[in-house]
Amino acid sequence: MTIATERKVQAPGASEKSAPAAATDFPAIFGELQDELASRGSRRVTHLRQSAIRRFAELGFPTTRHEEWRFTNVKPLVRTPLTVAAPAEGSAPTVTAAELERYFYPDCTQLVLVNGRLAPELSHLEDLPAGAVVSSLADAWQSHPALIDQHLGRYASFDEHAFVALNTAFHRDGVFLYVPKGAVIDKPINLIVVGAAQAEPVAFFPRLLFVAEESSQVTIFEQHVSVGDGAYFTCPVLEVVAGANSTIDHYKLQRESTDAFHMSTLQVKQHRDTNFSSHCLSWGGSIVRNDVNATLDGENCTSILNGLYMVEGKQLVDNHMRVEHNQPNCYSHELYKGILEGEARAVFTGRIYVEEDAQKTDAVQANRNLLLSNKALCNSQPQLEIFADDVRCTHGSTVGQLDELAIFYLRSRGIGEEAARSLLTYAFAADIVTRVKLPQVRRDLEEFLFRRLPKGEIVRQAV
Amino acid sequence: MSLLDIKNLHAGVEGAEILKGVDLTVNAGEVHAIMGPNGSGKSTLAQVLAGREDYEVTEGTITYKGEDLLELDPEIRAREGIFLAFQYPVEIPGVSNVYFLKAALNAIRKHRDQEEIDAMDFLTYVKGKMEIVKMDEELLHRPVNEGFSGGEKKRNEVFHMAVLDPVLAVLDETDSGLDIDALKIVAAGVNSLRSEDRGFVVITHYQRLLEYIVPDVVHVMIDGKIVQTGGKELALELEEKGYGGHEREARDAAAASASPA
C-alpha cells in the first residue's frame, strides 16, 4: 500500500531527472574522426569502434535513474563542452620531466602517457625477459597486431556502459604489456597517465591491455596525475588477462586536480590458479568513478581487491565492483576503505555474483567509511547474487566517525586533539596502506597522508 | 602549596549528578588511596581530573599547582604532569604502542621547553622503563593495547606512566583483575616512581593493593562524596567491615535531603 503510493510520487520526480542535453556530441565527433581512428588497429577493432559509438548513442550518458549510477550524478561532466584530444603526435601539450619528477620511481620501467598519448622522451624500459613486450599501444599495433587483436575489446563490455563504449570508440593509444609464458618481470612497471589541462577541456581515452601468459608474473603501478589546473575528462579502460597460474599485482593511484573527471574501468579475466591483486587508491578529482570487475573463470583463483579513497570539498568518488565467480574453489577478498571530509561524497557498490557451478566459493567483501565532517555523505551497497549452495559469502559495510574515547585516551597522554584525530585517521587508512607490497608505493602513500593530515609531522613520529 | 586541591566538586552527565561535593587535597610526595563501592563515582573523579568532556562540572573548583585545572584541555593537563591510568585502557588499532609513546613524550618535552628526544635515546630510555613493569618487548611494537590481555593492558598503563614521568598520577583500579604476581610488579613499578615531588591518587576496590603500595592517606568515597578520611589502617578496617555502614549513612543522608524540611 505505502510502497505503491511512494512509487506514484516518485515517478514524476524521476522524469525530471532525464538526461540533460549533452554539451559534447560524441557521435558527431566520431563521424569526423572515424577515418583516422580506423587506421589504428585491426578491421575487427574498427568494427568494434563503430558498434561502440552506436551503443553510446543509444545509451547516452548515464543518469541517476540508471540502477548502476543512482548516487553518481555525472551532470557536471555532461555539461562540460569537450574536444577530443588532438590526434597528431607532436600536438599534445609538452610536459617536462621536472613536472613529473615526484611520480618517478628508481629502477622501474617507466611509461608516460600525456592526454592519452605516449610521451617517448619521458619513457624508458628496464631490461625485460625475452619475449616480453612493454610498449605504447600505437607501436604494438605495428609490432604485434595478432596478439593485440586476440585480446583487445574482448573482456571489457560496453553493452551496458557508456564510458567503456566511448573508450572503445575513441581510443588512440595506451599501453600494451605482454608477459610470455613462465617469464617474470621483476622490476615494477611505472605507468604514469598524465592529464594536462589545455585551453579548452579535452577528453582522452587511454586504452590499456595487460596480457600475462601461463605462470608469468608482473607488478604494475598505474598513476593518474594532473599537470596544471583546469577541467579535462579521462576515460581509461584496462583489460587484464591473467593466464593460468600467473601472478599479477596491480596498483592504481589516482591523484588528479579537483577539476578532473575520471571514469575508469578495470576488467580482469582470471584463468585457473591465478593470483590477482588490485589496489585502487583514489585521492579524488571532481568526479571519480572506478569500475573494478573481476571475472574468475578458472578454479583455484585468488582475487584481492583493495581500495582506499580520501576526498574532501565537493569531490565525489564512486567505486563500483563486480566479482564474478564462475568456477569452483575460488577466493575473493574485497576491502575498500574511505575517508570523507568537507562535503565530499562516496559511493560504493559491491556485487558478488556466484554462478551455479561455483561451489566452495569463498567471497568476502567489506566497505568501511570514516566521516570526518557531518556534511560528508556515503552510500554503500553490497549486493550478493548467489546461485551455488555450498559457498561462504560475507559482506559488511560501515559508516562511522572517529572514536571519541580513543581521542581522549591519546590526549590524556599529551597528544594534541588535532594530532590525535589525524593519528586515528591515519590508523584507519594504514590498514590498506600496509597491504601495499611495493615499498616505494607504500612510502608514497604514507607521505601523502602525512602531508594531507593536520599535524602530519606528529603522525609521522607516532607510527 | 598543595599539588592538587579539589573543593566541593560537583560533576555529572546530562541531568544526573555523579560527584556531589568532593573535597580532596594531595601534597607532593603523598600517596592517597580512594576506596569505595562500585558506582560511587571514583572513575568519574579520575576522568574529570584528566579532562574528559563527557562530564560536566557544575560546581566547585580544582586547583593544580596553583592553577585552575578545569580551564585546561586534556593534553595540556598531561603536559603539565597529570597522568591517568585508565580503569579500562582503550585499544587503538593501527597506532604503534612505542611510537605513539615517543610522540606523546616529545609533546610533553616540547611543552616544557625540553629538546625532543631522538629515536636511539628514546629506545634506551624505554628499555629501562620496561624493566620496571617487566613488560614483554613484543608489546612495544604492537598497536596500543590491541589484543593485550587484561593484565597486559594494566601493565602497559604503568609503563606509559613510567615513560611520561608525571607529577600527579591517578591510577584507576590498576589492580583489578591482576593475579598476585602481576599485582606485585605493578605495585613495585608505582613504588619505584614514588618521590617527594610526585603525588599519587590510587583508586582501588580492594585493600590488597595497599599492602604493596602503602598509602599516606585513605579516603572512602560513597555516592559521589568522600565520607571518611584516615590513615592506612582505615583500609584494613574497611576490608573487615565493608562499606555497609557508610552506605547506610549515605542513603539516610540522601533520604533526609530529599524529604521536605
Ligand SMILES: Nc1ncnc2c1ncn2[C@@H]1O[C@H](COP(=O)(O)OP(=O)(O)O)[C@@H](O)[C@H]1O
Ligand atoms: N558517562 C556516563 N553516563 C552515564 N552515567 C555514568 C557515566 N559515567 C558514570 N556514570 C554513572 O555514574 C556512577 C558512578 O560511576 P563510576 O564513576 O564509574 O563509579 P566507580 O568508578 O566508583 O565504580 C554510576 O552509577 C555510573 O553508572
Ligand SMILES: [Mg+2]
Ligand atoms: Mg571505576
